[in-house]
Amino acid sequence: MVKRVLFQTALDKGYISSNQLQKVEEYRAETNVSDERALLDLKIVTEENLMKLYYDIYGYEMVTSIKNIEADAFTLKCRYKTLLDISFIPIMKDNKVHIITAKPQNSLFAEDYIRETTNYKGGFTYSLITETNLRKLISKAFNVENESVDLENFESSADTPSNVYDVSENDSSAIVNLVNRILREAIENKISDIHFEPQADHLRV
Known part of the structure; x- marks a missing residue:
């Protein structure tokens, strides 16, 4: 199973228990909603605590x-x-x-x-x-x-x-640009694994 950063951080920081982690992972697998949506739908974390989780991961004010x-x-x-x-x-x-x-x-x-x-x-x-x-x-x-x-x-x-993300077969510049940006960020942040998760209205990286 792919390690989910948001879930793991929530567990490590004490926002959720091991039992809650199992429930949210099962819910995520069944519904295919985003990680943060799963946490909020099950009322395991509040919006404020979700913001704090992102702070722990990204460091933004x-x-x-x-x-x-x-x-x-x-x-x-x-x-x-x-x-x-x-x-x-x-x-x-x-x-x-x-x-x-x-x-x-x-x-x-x-x-x-x-x-x-x-x-x-x-x-x-x-x-x-x-x-x-x-x-x-x-x-x-x-x-x-x-x-x-x-x-x-x-x-x-x-x-x-x-739609800036509609790319024809004859124009792959947007795709190339996106891939380059993802790789650059991965290198800068020393990320070894990159996962792509298609969602209903966007691509989660």
């Missing part, structure tokens, strides 16, 4: 209050639904894009989307946030009062490609 966080013009270059799907919001900070994310494992997708959409060429900094607070920030940025809003107004733009 944690956002515990969104009171003083404001989206900016750079944020609005992105699509509302894409930010929700990838679970992040970008803000320009000191001439560098700061990504506030609820799913740091999606960082490569977030960076690629930002570069494809805005032509941004610089680096990135990160911080962690709960999914609930992230959705509040995104909704506030786009003046959306609730999640039942019709998303069609946010899904299409003449300046934005309909």
Whole structure:
């Protein structure tokens, strides 16, 4: 069985017991939901503890209050639904894009989307946030009062490609770029195993 970093960290840090680990792994295998979704669905961890788990894994600072966080013009270059799907919001900070994310494992997708959409060429900094607070920030940025809003107004733009991950047989540059970025991050972080897990709406690495 492949060692699941999130589950193992939760066990090592005392967030879950061995019995809970077995239950969440069984649930994950049966439903094919993501690791974090399995933990939340079974109410084994709270969103706050999930954020702390990501801190233990990635080391990014944690956002515990969104009171003083404001989206900016750079944020609005992105699509509302894409930010929700990838679970992040970008803000320009000191001439560098700061990504506030609820799913740091999606960082490569977030960076690629930002570069494809805005032509941004610089680096990135990160911080962690709960999914609930992230959705509040995104909704506030786009003046959306609730999640039942019709998303069609946010899904299409003449300046934005309909899907930056749609790659034809004659254009493999996006795939090559993604693979190169994954390999680079693996080398930088001395990661020996890389696993690809196709999900319903994205690829988990």
